[in-house]
Amino acid sequence: MRYSAPRGTQDVLPRDIEKWRRVEHHVRRVCELYGYEEIRTPIFEQTELFVRGIGEVTDIVEKEMYTFPDKRGRSMTLRPEGTAPVARAFIEHNMFSEPQPVKLYYIGPMFRYERPQAGRQRQFSQFGIEAFGSGDAVLDAEIIDLAYTLYRDLGLNNCIARVNTIGCPACRPRYNEHIRNVLSSDLEQLCPNCRSRYDRNPMRILDCKTESCRTIAAKVGPIWGFLCTECAEHFSSLQDSLRAMSVPFELDPTIVRGFDYYTRTVFEFMASGIGAQDAIGGGGRYDGLIESCGGPPTPGVGFAAGIDRLLLAIEASGAAQESQRTLGCFVAAVGEGARLGAARLVASLRRLGVSADMDYMDRSLRAQMRHADRYRARIVAILGEDELRAGTLQVKDMNDGKQWEVSLEGAADEIRAFLQSAREQ
Ligand SMILES: [Zn+2]
Ligand SMILES: [Zn+2]
Structure with a gap:
């Protein structure tokens, strides 16, 4: 089913x-x-x-x-x-x-x-x-x-x-009377809907969308004089x-x-x-x-x-605007230990109000970079076992491809500051 x-x-x-x-x-x-x-x-x-x-x-x-x-x-x-x-x-x-x-x-x-x-x-x-x-x-x-x-x-x-x-x-009753008088000889030519409106609510005949009714109704004239x-x-x-x-x-x-x-x-x-x-x-x-x-x-x-x-x-x-899914920072992690570091960084970024996400599908680094691109992430933070040991990570600006190293400790604050200044430019 x-x-x-x-x-x-x-x-x-x-x-x-x-x-x-x-x-x-x-x-x-x-x-x-x-x-x-x-x-x-x-x-x-x-x-x-x-x-x-x-x-x-x-x-x-x-x-x-x-x-x-x-x-x-x-x-x-x-x-x-x-x-x-x-x-x-x-x-x-x-x-x-x-x-x-x-x-x-x-x-x-x-x-x-x-x-x-x-x-x-x-x-x-x-x-x-x-x-x-x-x-x-x-x-x-x-x-x-x-x-x-x-x-x-x-x-x-x-x-x-x-x-x-x-x-x-x-x-309004005087106008309705007028409509009935003008249309009395055309009653048979009106659509079934309008024929039933003739007695109950003749004014509604004026907004019938049927072409023949429109032609007939044109004879009625506006209400303004009534x-x-x-x-x-x-x-x-x-x-x-x-x-x-x-x-x-x-x-x-x-x-x-x-x-x-x-x-x-x-x-x-x-x-x-x-x-x-x-x-x-x-x-x-x-x-x-x-x-x-x-x-x-x-x-x-x-x-x-x-x-x-x-x-x-x-x-x-043509006034429609293309809607775009965007992300502040995608954290790409390589290796089991780095995943925990990535989860920690993603959580800190979100608490600072930066939209952030990471890989949950065990993708390779290359596949994670492609995913971040589809996501329209502005920044990708790359965290491997070596970086983890050194207490650092690589940050890449997806707009111009520039890459630099930051300390793991202050990474969340630094990424937020970068995104903020990028927005203000
Ligand atoms: Zn009135
Ligand atoms: Zn009609």
Whole structure:
């Protein structure tokens, strides 16, 4: 029996780990630069939270959740997204009594039962930010600016924010009515998905990826003329703020986002060359979410991006960096007695904070030198029986091949000092 990772999951191997860490490092750095604090929520929650928080009539809740009964028969679900759990934590820990807005970010695995494709795994890594407690459009702009800054830091210089508004429960029904009127004669030409959306959630027809639906939906026109005064002002304040922050953006009336809980601002970021419509992140405002999860009325706005897709976009843009395994010092030992000396030196180096390693495969000196080279060791310390007796060892700089002798006694300190000055040059 040979086992393999379940379909839609993947192992991140050591040779790829540096790419992942680099993205995660930038996520944390940029989020903290903008005043967001990390929150970690459980991998699974009560199913009801996602049904209430995401909305019953969504692809995620209808088709994509990993739901299972626990040992007592309670329905649990592996989190398919991060916003509902963070909203639940916000309510549970009374964060509405803290100074507002509360600005949080998360990063971790999410789970959706979908057909796996490039950058879309069933277990995928996502990061997101949420700001609760303020309805200010400047905060929406801040979040778009944060995403833009992060993409730039990762080398995605051509990404652009596509921005839209979807109004509020007061003005959206008029637009939905308008959509139904315009499309009533084309109902038969829409895909089966859109036909069922026609009654339940007609706005979602606008972001159908089917070519024929797109052609038909183009007749609908933007929501902008249907907005109530408050929504119209919010939308224009958002655009003013983005311009003030020098964030490039385009208005795109087809951005409506897949979740029920969005109100007003919605946005997506696009990058070219990774397929599946090239979205590499998106978000929006969801002023009804906290309430629908059982909390007091609290406005909120957020953003999320899948790290798997970000990595694809980075690769496609040529901004990927070759990751290199490097070692400060490889200690090559020749002879049984020298091995103990090597083990002692390696241990001292590590205690001084120098990455160090030695041979564990009984290799010849030549093979140890080759191994050190593959390891990209900066320095090789060579320890033989003769050196051991004389209390010395040979040190070789692998960059220029220079070799010199040091006393065994002070070798660890000397090697550390050498590596430090080499780094500073
Ligand atoms: Zn409105
Ligand atoms: Zn469609």
